[in-house]
Amino acid sequence: MTNNLLKGKRGIIFGALNDMSIAWKVAERAVEEGAIITLTNTPVAVRMGTTEELGKKVNAQIIPADATNVADLENVFIKSQEILGGKIDFVLHSIGMSPNVRKKRTYDDLDYDMLQTTLDVSALSFHKMIQVAKKMDAISDGGSIVALSYVAAQRTFFGYNDMADAKSLLESIARSFGYIYGREKNVRINTISQSPTLTTAGSGVKGMDDLMDFSDRMAPLGNASADECANYCIVMFSDLTKKVTMQNLFHDGGFSSMGMSLRAMNQYSEGLEKFKNKDGKIIYG
Amino acid sequence: MTNNLLKGKRGIIFGALNDMSIAWKVAERAVEEGAIITLTNTPVAVRMGTTEELGKKVNAQIIPADATNVADLENVFIKSQEILGGKIDFVLHSIGMSPNVRKKRTYDDLDYDMLQTTLDVSALSFHKMIQVAKKMDAISDGGSIVALSYVAAQRTFFGYNDMADAKSLLESIARSFGYIYGREKNVRINTISQSPTLTTAGSGVKGMDDLMDFSDRMAPLGNASADECANYCIVMFSDLTKKVTMQNLFHDGGFSSMGMSLRAMNQYSEGLEKFKNKDGKIIYG
Amino acid sequence: MTNNLLKGKRGIIFGALNDMSIAWKVAERAVEEGAIITLTNTPVAVRMGTTEELGKKVNAQIIPADATNVADLENVFIKSQEILGGKIDFVLHSIGMSPNVRKKRTYDDLDYDMLQTTLDVSALSFHKMIQVAKKMDAISDGGSIVALSYVAAQRTFFGYNDMADAKSLLESIARSFGYIYGREKNVRINTISQSPTLTTAGSGVKGMDDLMDFSDRMAPLGNASADECANYCIVMFSDLTKKVTMQNLFHDGGFSSMGMSLRAMNQYSEGLEKFKNKDGKIIYG
Amino acid sequence: MTNNLLKGKRGIIFGALNDMSIAWKVAERAVEEGAIITLTNTPVAVRMGTTEELGKKVNAQIIPADATNVADLENVFIKSQEILGGKIDFVLHSIGMSPNVRKKRTYDDLDYDMLQTTLDVSALSFHKMIQVAKKMDAISDGGSIVALSYVAAQRTFFGYNDMADAKSLLESIARSFGYIYGREKNVRINTISQSPTLTTAGSGVKGMDDLMDFSDRMAPLGNASADECANYCIVMFSDLTKKVTMQNLFHDGGFSSMGMSLRAMNQYSEGLEKFKNKDGKIIYG
DSSP: OOOOTTTTOEEEEEOOOSTTOHHHHHHHHHHHTTOEEEEEOOHHHHHHSOHHHHHHHHTOEEOOOOTTOHHHHHHHHHHHHHHHTSOEEEEEEOOOOOHHHHTTOOGGGOOHHHHHHHHIIIIIHHHHHHHHHHHTTOEEEEEEEEEEEOGGGTSEETTTTHHHHHHHHHHHHHHHHHHHHHHHHOOEEEEEEEOOOOSTTGGGSTTHHHHHHHHHHHSTTOOOOHHHHHHHHHHHHSGGGTTOOSOEEEESTTGGGEEEOHHHHHHHHHHHHTTBOTTSOBOOO | OOOOTTTTOEEEEEOOOSTTSHHHHHHHHHHHTTOEEEEEOOHHHHHHSOHHHHHHHHTOEEOOOOTTOHHHHHHHHHHHHHHHTSOEEEEEEOOOOOHHHHTTOOGGGOOHHHHHHHHIIIIIHHHHHHHHHHHTTOEEEEEEEEEEEOGGGTSEETTTTHHHHHHHHHHHHHHHHHHHHHHHHOOEEEEEEEOOOOSTTGGGSTTHHHHHHHHHHHSTTOOOOHHHHHHHHHHHHSGGGTTOOSOEEEESTTGGGEEEOHHHHHHHHHHHHTTBOTTSOBOOO | OOOOTTTTOEEEEEOOOSTTSHHHHHHHHHHHTTOEEEEEOOHHHHHHSOHHHHHHHHTOEEOOOOTTOHHHHHHHHHHHHHHHTSOEEEEEEOOOOOHHHHTTOOGGGOOHHHHHHHHIIIIIHHHHHHHHHHHTTOEEEEEEEEEEEOGGGTSEETTTTHHHHHHHHHHHHHHHHHHHHHHHHOOEEEEEEEOOOOSTTGGGSTTHHHHHHHHHHHSTTOOOOHHHHHHHHHHHHSGGGTTOOSOEEEESTTGGGEEEOHHHHHHHHHHHHTTBOTTSOBOOO | OOOOTTTTOEEEEEOOOSTTSHHHHHHHHHHHTTOEEEEEOOHHHHHHSOHHHHHHHHTOEEOOOOTTOHHHHHHHHHHHHHHHTSOEEEEEEOOOOOHHHHTTOOGGGOOHHHHHHHHIIIIIHHHHHHHHHHHTTOEEEEEEEEEEEOGGGTSEETTTTHHHHHHHHHHHHHHHHHHHHHHHHOOEEEEEEEOOOOSTTGGGSTTHHHHHHHHHHHSTTOOOOHHHHHHHHHHHHSGGGTTOOSOEEEESTTGGGEEEOHHHHHHHHHHHHTTBOTTSOBOOO
């Protein structure tokens, strides 16, 4: 089903690895809604993933690029404008990676070179992408830039580690640059804070399964899926949200506004049962 | 232009007084996007305003109702379902009024009967409307409810008076009921925190002109208009935002994420000029 | 142990019912820190509770008052100034009650007269107290007013019901009046958002035991006790926090900044065990 | 005046450059309140500043250290424990610097090596300091760590540039590490978000004078001074705030909760006067 929300628009999608990726779904939906796009990911990801399959499916050229490399980013914007025949109307940043998480370094034993990589890949790449685009005047007046974030930017989740700091930094960059790009070119910049999603990236996080269960029972509408996230991205790229900028938008079935749901508490209490005495009081210690 | 985002949907719009009203624009846009709707407002407002003109324009019946009156609200939902032929898919709450503001009672000299009216009209009506709808099971699974709010719910603006407290209460009700209606019927409830807008309601606020100028210069994209707000409401009513609930969504050109813009500061500094000595230092006192 | 933080200061404590009350602990600590105080509570509470015992212990007169009644509040401030010999330096508001919770009305079946009472007792009493004080110029320059709140003002907790809305309203009043009383008399107004605490009031909340367990395991420092809360109140009354105003201050062992802790998740996962198949995957439905 | 709030406590103060520094004031007040401390700053700052004068005044040894260098930080904690005779009870992080700001690089023309330095000096140093301390078990159970921040972490101020992103990152680190250090050693970690303050660091920020005027007129209690900030730090180091952690605490006279004050608006309107026609309407363009 299409509403032609992106008819005639040109977009660039960063970070579509395989069909579990949110970026993949966004690419599909964007084209469905009438956009023409290019895809980009790291050369390694392009080789390992199935980005090419997506490229064929949505009739999009793939431009390999290291998103932390300014020259590569310049190439993405130059090529994309050539291929798509004009300035870019929307960009999705769906990039995140922590070597500390991968190497199972705990937050109180971070490797600082790795931390720098976490921040560079997951947050500073967003600044670089925008700065490159702005210097080249590659984004059309009223364009829309979205990055994907997670509620760990506001609240601490065990195991999410230095990615939490990276997401805070990412959201700050959205505000800082949203001001400047907005006042000069009416370009809006927002982050979408998505439910935990079982992507290849997400599956690396510790205890992901149980966390997703908790998150799902807390949220009155349950966890938001990658498909639903793609719909929200489309909305943010469309002309119907032209005055929304510098925001972090929760797309999480209500999780972020919950303190405790009955469903999650029932589950939690199950775990407490064995620690209760016959009067139903919890036995500690 | 239409994207058919509300094709086949049934809606109720509370609070369309005249063609300056945001609710008026929402009604127009909703119908444009394929919805069929009913309109409701207080009997007095219906008589004094031009709601009937709107009714003719968008082919909508008007059901007069005092939104603080449970029986009236029941009638709105009964009649609307009869007229529209089924359960309701979306509802807009655009209602606010403070007798204390009207009577120029300052915040440190509030009349408490009037305060009660402010809260009842501007916030509790939202609870009543939702409770009535839920008891009648009048809203379809996955339906969407939106109320209009203002950033004064988070930050104090001189002269906004007890309306700030009413907006805080309104946003809290959206969260509290969003949890319950979400978990049971997948109905989502959100507030949209809109730029100051020159409506008949807004024009009662003290120093509105200068405040709108400040707000416009602070926001990188400038103040959001009533038309643009209507677009955002459409998006929140559509099926593309099915997992967004319990949120307060700023629709304000970025104002809420600004501390100080260069444009606003330049304006502010103009005002300081006459208080500066020849070295450019500010002379206080 | 004393640090003489309130030496020579005069205070009024609203809401000390019995020795489980936070207000009771604040009264004790305030006097320990050198303050002289009066106590006030509803006539019923004074009769039923053990406020008199506290009065003797801390050498404080008790002034019965209905905090929703302006005349009663005037009496509290007149008498307190007479008894204590001058303007008031600090006030604690520790008042909250919901007839809807007591009568087990769910949030989608609220009685609106009761809701009005919830808001009047738990939130508007705060405005009335401050308005009365300001009109009488009863609070000294640089004085400090604190009300106790709960994180349900920001996030929904099942069973907390209309008290969540009351707390949102309370916190909004702190901001709105903090602006006005601050600019005119340097009086600061804040709310302290305290961990769930086993008081007579708190014990009415549904599933309180399990919620306190969850909250305790989420917070890295565990739940804050009533005694610890009293210390934080003292700090906010002291001259060391003269520029803190219009804030909601979380005193909760870190709960408010947590998304999920390992301890709470372990507990939660215990509850999941029985729903897992032999591969450790959760079986839904 | 002293309240003996830090009697017998050992502390380390990072970042006291000269007598305009907040850290300087904190050092003085900490000692006044009964603490013994060490001071640390970069070797360059130690040479250029007047840290030695402070050292003599408060009887504190100075340990030069580059706060981005792990080995230097280890030395600070080893030496401080030797000098002070035991584990450390409190630490102040008052460090921030942006080469991009110094070199007048705008936010859309950042030098990325400089950005890395901004983040490393202003934010990652905080993580390094804590990680070093935790690995050495150098902080006593129930200890307190505070870093100074600014509201630009939440809202964009023109000219504050990449320091805004650094402050967001700093506040995130406080949360992330607050969880881990709290659950294991009851160490609390908070940031204090201070009014703009005329320090040597602050004076580099563009249009600082006018911004401070705006901030002062917005805040009902006016800007908080460095002396007042020192008092708030003392409170956060004391045993009276043992359950406050992972928080960002605004110490700003109420600024952060203001949308617009009458005083600031009057000033702003002065600047508008010349753009108004004889009917008082603003003439744009």
